[in-house]
Amino acid sequence: MKRRRKKSNRNILSGIIFILIVLALAFCGTNLRTETLSQTHNSDTKAAPAINTSSELTVHFIDVGQGDSTLIQIGGHFMLIDAGDNSKGTALQLYLQKQGVEKLDYLILTHPDADHIGGADVIITKFEVGQILMPDYPADTRTYNDVLDAMKQKQMQYIIPAAGNTYMLGDACTAEDPADGTPSTKGSASFTILAPLASYDNANDSSIALLLTHGQNRFLFTGDCEETAEADIVNSGQDIHANVYQAGHHGSRTASSQLFMDAVAPEYAVISCGEDNSYGHPHAEVLNRFRSLGIKVFRTDEQGTVTATSDGTRITWNCAPSDTWKAGEPGGKK
Numbered sequence: 001m002k003r004r005r006k007k008s009n010r011n012i013l014s015g016i017i018f019i020l021i022v023l024a025l026a027f028c029g030t031n032l033r034t035e036t037l038s039q040t041h042n043s044d045t046k047a048a049p050a051i052n053t054s055s056e057l058t059v060h061f062i063d064v065g066q067g068d069s070t071l072i073q074i075g076g077h078f079m080l081i082d083a084g085d086n087s088k089g090t091a092l093q094l095y096l097q098k099q100g101v102e103k104l105d106y107l108i109l110t111h112p113d114a115d116h117i118g119g120a121d122v123i124i125t126k127f128e129v130g131q132i133l134m135p136d137y138p139a140d141t142r143t144y145n146d147v148l149d150a151m152k153q154k155q156m157q158y159i160i161p162a163a164g165n166t167y168m169l170g171d172a173c174t175a176e177d178p179a180d181g182t183p184s185t186k187g188s189a190s191f192t193i194l195a196p197l198a199s200y201d202n203a204n205d206s207s208i209a210l211l212l213t214h215g216q217n218r219f220l221f222t223g224d225c226e227e228t229a230e231a232d233i234v235n236s237g238q239d240i241h242a243n244v245y246q247a248g249h250h251g252s253r254t255a256s257s258q259l260f261m262d263a264v265a266p267e268y269a270v271i272s273c274g275e276d277n278s279y280g281h282p283h284a285e286v287l288n289r290f291r292s293l294g295i296k297v298f299r300t301d302e303q304g305t306v307t308a309t310s311d312g313t314r315i316t317w318n319c320a321p322s323d324t325w326k327a328g329e330p331g332g333k334k
């Protein structure tokens with residue numbers, strides 16, 4: 001009896017092994033097929049006579065220490081969101097020149113805090129700028145007046161964009177996509193203003209927020225919007241789902257609320273903050289929230305300038321996500 005059971009066990013075991021071998025072979029087959037397909041696809045791409053390399057969009061989350069500055073590039077077209085602190089103007093100018101920037105189609109200054117507009121006077125002076133977008137929130141500071149003076153020198157005025165406004169970036173291609181006849185978005189991207197949706201006492205909540213779209217990829221920028229502005233954006237019913245979210249207010253606990261993160265549901269978050277900054281950014285609460293939502297995090301304080309490149313479908317990064325989950329030192333101002 002005992003022996004027979006052993007024998008039947010052995011039969012069951014060999015049955016299982018047989019099934020596993022069959023499954024393994026089937027999987028190998030699938031892998032081989034996938035590989036062949038992608039090889040064919042690659043060689044097709046190579047064989048194509050005219051590749052529009054300008055269809056790639058690159059977002060540079062520039063390391064400006066404690067502050068924000070993000071360069072967006074598609075083909076020979078550029079836009080800049082914020083310009084870091086006063087001390088970063090020249091370094092930022094050099095970075096932009098290294099990327100081949102001569103003209104910025106747009107300069108967006110999210111709100112008048114020095115860590116966002118400090119370097120803008122240098123940028124306005126040194127580059128041709130198409131349009132300057134700022135919120136209706138003037139500040140009585142030297143830094144703010146320096147920016148206005150630089151605009152005056154260039155005989156420029158800023159535009160106050162309204163939520164819902166959409167702007168194009170790049171060479172809009174009107175040709176139809178041969179695959180399905182829909183208009184091709186290759187070579188161009190667009191961004192839509194999401195906020196401010198009200199007038200706020202607080203400069204941070206008055207930040208311009210925008211959603212940048214390139215093919216299927218969506219990038220969300222909210223400046224230093226805090227919980228109140230975030231709730232207004234969510235309640236406005238705008239579609240703010242994004243693949244990449246630049247963490248609001250440098251990863252402060254006053255932003256990236258649960259309500260907001262549930263609506264954005266990003267795959268990646270980029271935190272722009274300075275090493276050992278006095279605010280303790282990024283705060284542990286925000287890092288924990290990102291971690292529990294399975295968001296991959298990049299940070300300029302640890303990784304320097306971070307770049308994300310979109311081909312309209314996929315996004316590739318210049319470095320691997322940070323895995324330290326290390327919060328700024330506690331005892332910062334907020």
Ligand SMILES: [Zn+2]
Nearest residue numbers: 067113115224
């Ligand atoms: Zn800031």
